[in-house]
Amino acid sequence: MRFPLSRPDLERYATCSEAPATSGGVIARFLGASSVLLSDGTTAVLTDGFVSRPGALRVAIGLITPDVRAVCEAHDRLGAPPIDAVVCVHSHYDHALDAPVWTGMTGADLVGSESTANIGRGLGVPEHRLRVVGDGDVLVYGAFRLSFVESEHSPGDRFPGTVDVPLVPPRRSGAWRTGTVYSVFVEHPAGTLLLHGSAGFRPGALHGRNADVVYLGVGMLSRRRPAFVEAYWDEVVRVTGARRVVPVHWDDFFAALNRPLRPLPRLVDDLDVTMGRLRVLAERDHVEVLLPAAWLPVDPFAHR
Numbered sequence: 001m002r003f004p005l006s007r008p009d010l011e012r013y014a015t016c017s018e019a020p021a022t023s024g025g026v027i028a029r030f031l032g033a034s035s036v037l038l039s040d041g042t043t044a045v046l047t048d049g050f051v052s053r054p055g056a057l058r059v060a061i062g063l064i065t066p067d068v069r070a071v072c073e074a075h076d077r078l079g080a081p082p083i084d085a086v087v088c089v090h091s092h093y094d095h096a097l098d099a100p101v102w103t104g105m106t107g108a109d110l111v112g113s114e115s116t117a118n119i120g121r122g123l124g125v126p127e128h129r130l131r132v133v134g135d136g137d138v139l140v141y142g143a144f145r146l147s148f149v150e151s152e153h154s155p156g157d158r159f160p161g162t163v164d165v166p167l168v169p170p171r172r173s174g175a176w177r178t179g180t181v182y183s184v185f186v187e188h189p190a191g192t193l194l195l196h197g198s199a200g201f202r203p204g205a206l207h208g209r210n211a212d213v214v215y216l217g218v219g220m221l222s223r224r225r226p227a228f229v230e231a232y233w234d235e236v237v238r239v240t241g242a243r244r245v246v247p248v249h250w251d252d253f254f255a256a257l258n259r260p261l262r263p264l265p266r267l268v269d270d271l272d273v274t275m276g277r278l279r280v281l282a283e284r285d286h287v288e289v290l291l292p293a294a295w296l297p298v299d300p301f302a303h304r
């Protein structure tokens with residue numbers, strides 16, 4: 001019997017495997033939600049970098065602020081790499097809360113919408129570190145080429161709108177408004193990875209673009225109609241020709257990152273339902289679906 005507050009068991013799913021130490025290509029480290037550090041040993045790009053992960057009660061009724069110590073600890077645990085760019089896939093707190101702290105700590109650019117720039121300004125990120133990108137824009141960091149395509153937030157955006165003035169925490173979680181939602185193509189000589197953090201799409205937006213691997217936002221997909229899930233898959237995975245999907249934004253992001261990731265309670269979002277639906281589409285299109293483990297260095301393009 002399945003109790004609504006029970007959580008799916010991750011044991012039953014295939015997971016990304018650790019990269020060999022000598023891998024000379026791109027190494028990806030997943031940090032929960034849609035935070036991923038991509039590095040080739042010379043250059044590193046971090047998406048979101050959300051590691052503060054305040055508890056549910058505080059998020060619901062309290063004030064939140066970046067946990068600088070959590071960011072420091074995360075940076076140390078990753079081996080204190082230099083980071084060239086921190087990219088926010090949109091500006092909700094579970095994406096953009098900590099990004100300015102990473103920028104301040106590493107000297108990275110803060111990349112995203114004008115809303116993300118205002119979140120950076122609120123924490124003193126200097127103007128020359130802010131990169132506001134629009135649909136179709138490209139930024140190059142070392143051997144990484146980042147292309148930004150505007151997308152849609154998953155349905156039921158709780159904090160729509162933009163952040164129009166510098167956002168100085170602590171604030172209510174709803175102050176981190178969506179801004180622009182991006183799909184980010186990360187091209188590297190080793191392969192092309194699409195990071196698509198929010199489970200929404202613009203029909204046709206990704207047509208004509210290719211990716212080897214999609215880090216696919218699956219938050220709340222268990223609550224959508226099957227037709228929506230199929231359209232989402234078709235518009236993000238199928239059109240890009242990806243052979244591998246790594247689901248992201250399925251973990252309970254109210255829980256600290258120093259414990260193993262766990263899915264949300266079934267009552268909120270049932271990962272088993274989501275994975276069951278993805279499996280059908282993946283088998284149809286001969287795509288491999290691998291769950292990421294937190295912190296583990298993986299080669300996203302490795303052949304298995």
Ligand SMILES: [Zn+2]
Nearest residue numbers: 090092153198
């Ligand atoms: Zn969001």
